[in-house]
Amino acid sequence: MLTELETRLLGVLMMVIMLGMGASLTFKDFRIAFRKPQGVLIGLLCQYGIMPLLGYSSAVLLGLPPAIAVGLLLMGCMPGGTTSNIFTYFSKGVLALSIMMTVCSTLVAVLMVPLLLAFYGNLMAVSSEYVIPAANVAQVLFVLLVPTVIGIALRKFNPNVGAVIELIGALLGVFVIVFLIGSWVPRNWSLLMTTPWSVYLAAIGLGVIGMLLGFLLSRGLKQDRRRARTIALETGIQNGPLAVLIVTLTFTGTMQQEVLLIPVLYSLFIVLTSTAVTIWFRRVTTREDLARDQAKVPTALQPARA
Amino acid sequence: MDQETSAYDLKPWTRHYGDAIASRLPPLRHANLAGLIRDCERRFAKQIAFTTCMPNGMNGSLTYAQVARHSDAFAVYLRECVGLAAGARVAVQTPNCLAYPVAAFGVLKAGCVLVNTNPLYTPTEMEHQFKDSGAEALVIVDMFANKLEGVLAKTGIRKVIVCQVPQFLPAIPRAVIRAVMKVWNRVLPPIAIAHVQLGRALAEGERAKKEKRIDVASYASALERDTLAVLQYTGGTTGVSKGAMLTHGNLLSNLDQALAMGRARIVDGGECVLTALPLYHIFAFQFNLLCFFACGARNVLAPSPRPIGNLQRAFENFPITWVSGVNTLFNALLNEEWFTAFPPRYLKAAVAGGAALQHAVAERWERVTQTRIAEGYGLTEASPVVSFNPLTGVQKPDSIGIPVPGTEVRLVDDAGQPVAPGQPGELIVRGPQVMAGYWKQAQETASTLRDGWLHTGDVAVMDADGYFKIVDRKKDLVLVSGFNVYPNEIEDVIAQMDEVLEVGVIGVPDAKSGEALRAYVVPLAEGLTEEAVRAHCRKHLTDYKLPKAIEIRKELPKSPIGKILRKELRAEYARAAGT
Numbered sequence: 001m002l003t004e005l006e007t008r009l010l011g012v013l014m015m016v017i018m019l020g021m022g023a024s025l026t027f028k029d030f031r032i033a034f035r036k037p038q039g040v041l042i043g044l045l046c047q048y049g050i051m052p053l054l055g056y057s058s059a060v061l062l063g064l065p066p067a068i069a070v071g072l073l074l075m076g077c078m079p080g081g082t083t084s085n086i087f088t089y090f091s092k093g094v095l096a097l098s099i100m101m102t103v104c105s106t107l108v109a110v111l112m113v114p115l116l117l118a119f120y121g122n123l124m125a126v127s128s129e130y131v132i133p134a135a136n137v138a139q140v141l142f143v144l145l146v147p148t149v150i151g152i153a154l155r156k157f158n159p160n161v162g163a164v165i166e167l168i169g170a171l172l173g174v175f176v177i178v179f180l181i182g183s184w185v186p187r188n189w190s191l192l193m194t195t196p197w198s199v200y201l202a203a204i205g206l207g208v209i210g211m212l213l214g215f216l217l218s219r220g221l222k223q224d225r226r227r228a229r230t231i232a233l234e235t236g237i238q239n240g241p242l243a244v245l246i247v248t249l250t251f252t253g254t255m256q257q258e259v260l261l262i263p264v265l266y267s268l269f270i271v272l273t274s275t276a277v278t279i280w281f282r283r284v285t286t287r288e289d290l291a292r293d294q295a296k297v298p299t300a301l302q303p304a305r306a
Numbered sequence: 307m308d309q310e311t312s313a314y315d316l317k318p319w320t321r322h323y324g325d326a327i328a329s330r331l332p333p334l335r336h337a338n339l340a341g342l343i344r345d346c347e348r349r350f351a352k353q354i355a356f357t358t359c360m361p362n363g364m365n366g367s368l369t370y371a372q373v374a375r376h377s378d379a380f381a382v383y384l385r386e387c388v389g390l391a392a393g394a395r396v397a398v399q400t401p402n403c404l405a406y407p408v409a410a411f412g413v414l415k416a417g418c419v420l421v422n423t424n425p426l427y428t429p430t431e432m433e434h435q436f437k438d439s440g441a442e443a444l445v446i447v448d449m450f451a452n453k454l455e456g457v458l459a460k461t462g463i464r465k466v467i468v469c470q471v472p473q474f475l476p477a478i479p480r481a482v483i484r485a486v487m488k489v490w491n492r493v494l495p496p497i498a499i500a501h502v503q504l505g506r507a508l509a510e511g512e513r514a515k516k517e518k519r520i521d522v523a524s525y526a527s528a529l530e531r532d533t534l535a536v537l538q539y540t541g542g543t544t545g546v547s548k549g550a551m552l553t554h555g556n557l558l559s560n561l562d563q564a565l566a567m568g569r570a571r572i573v574d575g576g577e578c579v580l581t582a583l584p585l586y587h588i589f590a591f592q593f594n595l596l597c598f599f600a601c602g603a604r605n606v607l608a609p610s611p612r613p614i615g616n617l618q619r620a621f622e623n624f625p626i627t628w629v630s631g632v633n634t635l636f637n638a639l640l641n642e643e644w645f646t647a648f649p650p651r652y653l654k655a656a657v658a659g660g661a662a663l664q665h666a667v668a669e670r671w672e673r674v675t676q677t678r679i680a681e682g683y684g685l686t687e688a689s690p691v692v693s694f695n696p697l698t699g700v701q702k703p704d705s706i707g708i709p710v711p712g713t714e715v716r717l718v719d720d721a722g723q724p725v726a727p728g729q730p731g732e733l734i735v736r737g738p739q740v741m742a743g744y745w746k747q748a749q750e751t752a753s754t755l756r757d758g759w760l761h762t763g764d765v766a767v768m769d770a771d772g773y774f775k776i777v778d779r780k781k782d783l784v785l786v787s788g789f790n791v792y793p794n795e796i797e798d799v800i801a802q803m804d805e806v807l808e809v810g811v812i813g814v815p816d817a818k819s820g821e822a823l824r825a826y827v828v829p830l831a832e833g834l835t836e837e838a839v840r841a842h843c844r845k846h847l848t849d850y851k852l853p854k855a856i857e858i859r860k861e862l863p864k865s866p867i868g869k870i871l872r873k874e875l876r877a878e879y880a881r882a883a884g885t
Binding site for chain 2 (some may be wrong): 024026028029031032035060155159160162163164165166286289291292
């Protein structure tokens with residue numbers, strides 16, 4: 001795990017990054033994102049429909065021991081993580097939609113997370129009293145919203161200042177991603193060596209399959225490709241640190257260590273898989289942009305291709 | 307030319323001018339472009355003249371007074387520091403950025419001749435243009451200056467001035483943009499040749515102006531209406547690029563003519579025009595740069611409109627009232643959600659030229675933006691505007707509109723006799739905007755300019771209202787077994803297929819039919835077969851109009867503004883047939 005200082009530093013960095021993300025946006029971007037408000041609803045459906053179910057079913061299918069299964073379930077029930085916004089930004093997705101989804105899923109978390117945990121916990125017969133730190137959820141919202149709004153305001157006030165801050169935020173974003181990967185592996189080397197393959201599969205699969213199902217469901221519900229990719233990233237990327245916090249507040253001793261395993265592994269691998277997916281999405285988006293440049297204008301006889 | 311009065315000489319179109327368009331234009335107010343530029347710089351001094359808007363929203367601006375100061379300094383630099391004489395050719399080779407107007411206006415104020423040069427030219431094309439024009443100095447954007455290495459020594463260029471896309475932007479955004487260009491995009495190669503930075507040149511010019519107490523206006527005092535102002539290179543009819551000699555009078559006249567068509571919708575000092583087309587091209591040079599400078603407008607320059615998302619911040623951050631474009635640009639905008647969901651609120655009108663505007667594009671534009679696209683017609687040799695659909699009055703789809711005031715237009719047959727109205731004939735133009743000739747090409751000039759009539763090589767028809775419609779290029783006409791076939795018609799039919807992105811049709815020699823049609827088709831997605839195209843053609847075309855050969859391919863050769871170059875296709879076919 002990260003030290004206290006590192007956690008604090010990371011928190012500050014996240015605020016600067018979100019300032020940069022906000023500075024890349026205009027209020028009009030949010031209005032465009034909200035032209036199809038069902039996007040946010042579909043995001044919520046993926047977040048609290050697909051992900052917990054995925055967590056539960058992979059725990060059952062892989063026959064994970066109870067403590068680890070609890071960790072996986074908890075991970076599946078988490079709201080969207082702030083890093084999803086950074087990845088959406090780099091993948092040229094609909095950033096405004098991503099931010100709105102993170103905000104909504106985090107708001108709803110206070111209600112949904114205990115409900116879902118109780119429901120699936122009952123199914124798995126591992127029910128427990130979870131402590132949902134409302135203050136921390138509020139903090140997540142604060143770190144997310146305040147810098148974003150300031151960023152948007154700065155961009156509106158002066159596009160030059162906005163664009164410079166956007167660039168700084170983006171550079172820091174890359175730095176944080178590289179830092180997370182670089183510092184995590186050596187610290188947890190022994191953990192990585194002793195973890196069984198089924199746990200790996202669960203930790204990696206939660207993110208990757210979550211993205212895939214999120215994409216398919218959004219496409220099925222008639223979201224365009226760019227929005228579907230945005231929802232996919234949002235679905236797959238969960239708020240890992242929040243899960244870790246809930247575990248440390250709820251469990252103690254060796255139980256805590258075991259429950260923590262999946263959230264910790266997930267947090268590492270989601271950065272790796274999201275980076276790969278982001279690079280891929282970015283290429284696809286660029287190609288689509290250029291193709292759309294040349295596409296025919298849709299007419300009554302030839303409606304737009306989705 | 308014959309003496310009798312033809313239907314064209316009665317100018318049936320003038321009744322569509324209405325109250326908004328003057329049918330007779332007052333005499334020119336300025337002797338030369340430098341005078342007009344200076345006058346506007348004084349009138350609108352404190353207003354913003356130009357803004358460069360980068361795709362990420364970074365921007366920088368120059369006021370009319372700043373344009374005056376910088377372009378004066380540049381004029382002095384050219385005359386005093388480089389030692390150019392009046393009439394010397396100065397090439398300017400940059401994409402849209404604040405350096406362009408400073409350099410171009412500086413050249414004109416110095417009494418020199420501006421040679422607009424496409425920055426995407428290959429070294430071979432650059433060499434031809436610099437040698438042919440006899441350019442003595444060159445303003446080039448840093449991104450492409452490395453292309454000069456093998457070329458410079460073979461030309462008469464004595465001084466290379468290097469400018470930047472983010473020129474004149476505030477220091478931090480400028481540094482950031484340059485860092486991104488250098489490190490991320492890697493588009494700033496080191497420049498090995500001797501050169502001076504534009505900023506340095508301006509400082510030297512400023513110093514020389516002070517020391518020698520120079521009255522910059524005196525450089526242009528000898529320039530008259532028929533003095534050469536711009537050498538505008540064009541592919542023309544024969545393939546080798548040649549320079550159309552546009553005089554101060556040509557450009558000033560055409561400015562008045564073009565403005566007359568839209569004057570009723572233009573408020574002096576109150577417009578904001580988006581320039582996404584390149585300024586080195588005559589359309590944007592006349593329409594965006596000169597016309598709107600003359601109206602005191604703010605000109606928002608977009609360095610690159612591809613991908614089209616690059617224009618999003620420009621549309622959001624500036625109250626765009628006018629936009630010029632070509633069919634592909636409007637098409638691309640209409641495919642963007644950010645554009646169709648929130649169309650520009652202050653837009654008054656759009657102007658299309660360069661290539662035929664598709665019906666579907668025009669219709670959808672009107673529905674989305676609640677404004678019209680006025681389609682016009684012009685060519686480099688006519689500075690360039692010949693005709694326009696009036697913004698205030700009847701607009702006809704697929705039509706290039708009516709001739710601008712002070713312009714004579716006729717449609718003639720091969721013998722030079724006017725054809726009956728409704729019949730296709732070569733469009734010829736006479737008016738104050740018609741070029742003085744091709745630079746050092748007496749023969750080409752003589753065949754294109756006859757009795758003051760510019761032979762455009764375009765075949766058109768005129769309807770009863772005096773509106774014109776382009777049928778095709780005369781030289782593209784294909785003679786299949788004695789039947790006239792216009793490739794445009796075949797292209798239109800093939801382009802109707804959903805699976806087709808674009809298509810070019812040419813005539814090639816054929817042993818049996820004299821000439822035969824050959825179609826080059828670019829599909830939207832994979833899977834389009836020759837047979838499918840053939841079947842589609844059979845449904846819509848008579849036998850002799852069917853393409854004999856159909857080639858499916860990935861792309862077609864195009865001009866900088868996106869016109870499909872049939873002559874390249876013909877050359878390619880000839881090369882392949884020859885080997």
